Amino acid sequence: MSQRVKQFLNFLIGDPQLFTLENRIFNAICAISLFIIAINVPYNYITGLTVTSLIFAFLVVAFSFIYFLSRYRKKVDISIVIAVIVINAMFGINYFYSGGIQGASLLSFTLSFFLAMLISPPKQYYWWLALNLLTVLGLIAWEYYHPASVEAVYKTRRDIFADMTPTYIINVAVIFIGTVYLKNAYNNEKKRGEEKTRSLEMMNTEKSKLFSLISHDLRNPLAAIQSYLQLMREIELDPENKTQIETELLYVVNSTQEMLYNILVWSKTQMDGLNVNLIPVDVASAIHPILKINKMAVSKKKIALDTNIDASIKVMADINMLQLIVRNLLGNAAKFTPSGGTIFIKTSRSGDKCLIEVKDSGVGIDLARQADIFSLKVRSTFGTDNEKGIGLGLFLCKEYTTAQQGTIWFENNLEGGSSFYLELPLAN
Template sequence: MSTSGTITISQRLKQFSHFLIGDPQQFSLENRIFNAICAISLFIIAINVPYNYVTGLTVTSLIFALLVPVFSFIYFLSRYRKKVNISIALAVIMINVSFAINYFYSGGIQGASLLSFTLAFFLGMLISPRNQYYWWLALNLFTVLGLIIWEYYYPASVDTVYKTRKDIFADMTPTYIISVGVIFVGTVYLKNAYNKEKQRGEEKTRSLEIMNTEKSKLFSLISHDLRNPLAAIQSYLQLMREIELDPENKTQIETELLYVVNSTQEMLYNILVWSKTQMDGLNVNLTPVDVASAIHPILKINKMAVSKKRISLDTNIDASIKVMADINMLQLIVRNLLGNAAKFTPSGGTIFIKTSRAGNKCLIEVRDSGMGIDLSRQPDIFSLKVRSTFGTDNEKGIGLGLFLCKEYTTAQQGQIWFENNREGGSSFYLELPLAN
């Protein structure tokens, strides 16, 4: 019960924080820091209006009262108009001008003005862009040193507002406490924000390192696996030049060679698709797609692989189903699922492909009677962690097909998963939204 309450309070505080300083998804870190400082400054200024009036600093109270609408406008400009650079410049200039005027009515160098200038400089440096640092340093030094020099030569220009020691303590103590409190909160907030950004950067770096390692392994496997079909083609051509083959052997070799070339072509197509995705990103064109019309050409293409291994291909395709999909992505997914099924199904086995409705979804099932998926490989089956294995007829791939299936399914707002069948083999399921 208490945990639920804590979560609710935490969520409410987070929502209030986003309302006050802006959502991290929409506002930059600098913008959010400035919004937070504006909100804190407004609170402090509002409190100082009655406090300074009660302690006898009437002019100071009036100056703070005038700052309330000014800072409200600056906060509005930054929080709701996102004009953070203009807001920062206005805030720093207004603070320095206001404190400079207040200097003469709050005891001068004996009062709390220097502490206020120090706090204002800290906040200005905290929120301002790097190219403005020296401008605000120069403004602060010029203003403060100018006021001190002026008071030194013209002491009568500064009002004596502290009639007793009690008045001095009443002004200096809260100013010091507020200054330290604001500096503490600002520093903690900034360090937390910095640590979060640093952690995000480190996570991105680790992800990039992992991806680069996986890509290096992938390209190493590609270069290795392309040698076999090229060597087979070379051997066949050399054999034809040196020996006169009888028609039966010639037909058998040509059939096997064509199968090898088709498999290699499929692998190269996956590589090209993946490379294009890496360079251009995923471009998805979702349109109503007739599932039967999309799948039938894939079945024709895979007939050679199936017939060569004497595998039975059974289908149950509902001709009335249409899905919201990218037809090229859908065909690539089905082609890879059928290719994998053919690869890992032994001679005389069966592959079954079925489409059906499941609520407002279309379910495409590709079931085989092959080897099934080893438990050690299951967690990474859809990832780029290459763990390619040989098929039942020594077919070799690079493990890229199922990774593309997962990427393209997600891009089409669908789901893909697999199950090992009790009777042997595995079933892959592709679920996509039905077209209205």
């Protein structure tokens, strides 16, 4: 389906994002009914059915109002009730001026009942069945006992054929179009439902895997903290060993805190959705606190941290998201860089973008893990000093970069290690 046709249909029956399936079906039927009724006005007049022509002219006005009520006021329930009552009343009147049981009225009642069942909610089915049967059977019974009440409008057999044939063709065409549209709409809704189900199942699987990792991976740092505290309580340590253990303990606490922070951020995102506040952010001011926090991790492993930060760059970003991304990239670089290695962070302009590069001389990224590195599918691995995470950091980096209209990617360096690149729009 071309884009223009899709836009026209959305204009005619409503955007699927804004209108329910039932509302769109009713709008479509109203539009089709208006077209058919409008054609019948001159046709019935030409064939001599003057009263029928006037009735159809009234129906054009009535259905225009009903369509407006449903399409632009979104009052589909009341529109359905008005439409069914009006069309049964008008067809009932028309019955006496269009040949009665010999004319096309019964075909019209059949079509109106089909359309009523197509657009109505299930709770109204029996009401419209009763209305249709009582109206039609009542009209037939009245004509049977009072035949003079029905006007003889067909002077020749040709007149009968001229009225019945197009009515039948129109009825079949409307039933065909309505059935095809309903079936397609149902299949599309079913497909969307299946996609949502698959997405939810995938998310639930990822969440289950993540919580399993969390429960497992939090034990190690907590056990280490417990061991350190127990050792300090039971053994009298000299100042040098005590300082070393306290440093180790602080490092473990910081690593655990970083892990918990990522978990809390991810959990909040799952519950509340992403709330992005894009404002001009001074990149240097945002990054410096992160560098200060990470100095302990890199100094413990005797890693050199070099920087080349352009103090003049400002980006359109959410400062909290930006800091989380840089913190995770630096944390990962420190985790997978061995003692004596280097980490280099640089900011620069690249056209109308700011490019933030975090480069390390670590172990690089295994080929088997590269495709899923920014997803929850990736398995967490131990760092060069047996540091453990839960594989959530880079997933959050990707999510938050996309939310800020940025791009994130990585490369393995020829000389060893990897480089992560974060690109965000410059602030005007």
